[in-house]
Amino acid sequence: MSLPEGVQRREFDGEEVLATRGEPVYGEPVVEGWRRWDASRSKLGATFAHGLDTGLSGGDGVLYLGAANGTTVSHVADFAGPTYAVEFAPRPVRDLLGVAEDRGNLFPLLKDARKPETYAHVVESRLDAIVQDVATRGQADVALANRQFLADDGRFVGAIKARSEDVTREPEAVFEDVLERLREGYEVLSTDRLEPHHDDHLAVVATPK
Template sequence: MALATRGEPVYGEPTADGWRRWDPHRSKLGAMLELGLDTGFEAGDGVLYLGAASGTTVSHVADVAGPTYAVEFAPRPVRDLLTVCESRPNLFPLLADARQPASYGHVVEANLDVIVQDVATTGQATVALENARFLAPDGRLLLSIKARSEDVTREPSAVFEEALETLESSYEVLGTRKLDPFHEDHLAVVATPRAPPAE
């Protein structure tokens, strides 16, 4: 049984009877689901997707989610993303930097159910902290940490440990899993916002 969603094809994925195969080799979130990680992601959820690129994964997300805000920094892939949005009226592309959520805070609604983060930059945990403002108190962060984007000279395990320590200031980590064999030197993280301290 293969992971699939119903929607218009985007990246040459196999299709049958309106279903499109969600290729875990092309998608970190797809790999999380394929490996059985409990993401808490459900149909109809409101989603903020950070690092949407040309739309490979976010197209699958939008096939099943509610309002889906797709943030991408590079203009070239955003042009492809616009085409993906044509058949998905719930998918909203945003040409913006995920490290600067104030630049799209006036567009993205608060109390979303899920943040999916797949950005190739240093300080990936910090990006998650900065965007926590959009997440509902019982929402989920689905983060893919790319060790080589943080520091190509360090052992991935050390990079992952440091990122998790950073996350713990604002998130409770519910689960982690390396994404081998689909994505080398990547760690999937599922987390939920920490409740503010009682006054």
């Protein structure tokens, strides 16, 4: 598996795990400037840990949808270029602003990822990547609505949360429905379940059609 430049496997307490270089954010261990990237707290971290080829590269321009309080997007900003972090809830955005103080390339946006027209004037077009981690029904719709920001050869890297779509159905059935909808605007390159790090989640790597 090829990791982006700026993401390495480093040893922490005798265990080799993912790490990025940057200021600590959530109490993670730091060794020689490298922050441990806890895959159990990060769907993207788990995606890397599971060996998926995301196509992400160091210096990429990234739109991160569902940034929450900045746990994962802080790692993304450590290796990426301009990183636009969209989060709907005001409380996490306050934390996100604190994370951005140490990262000049991280731009928090208090916006709804389902309404990209509200931040289209801020976010660059033809970005290298969209990373999506939203807990809402209609996750494929969010990905399709934000496809406009991706370069033709860009990558979508997302985590589908089955329970956010429908708690009454089996996750596999939910995943199939979401992927079918996603294929209306993307070519799905690879998928993988994220257990044991995250139950009922499916990692997806895709490129725009």
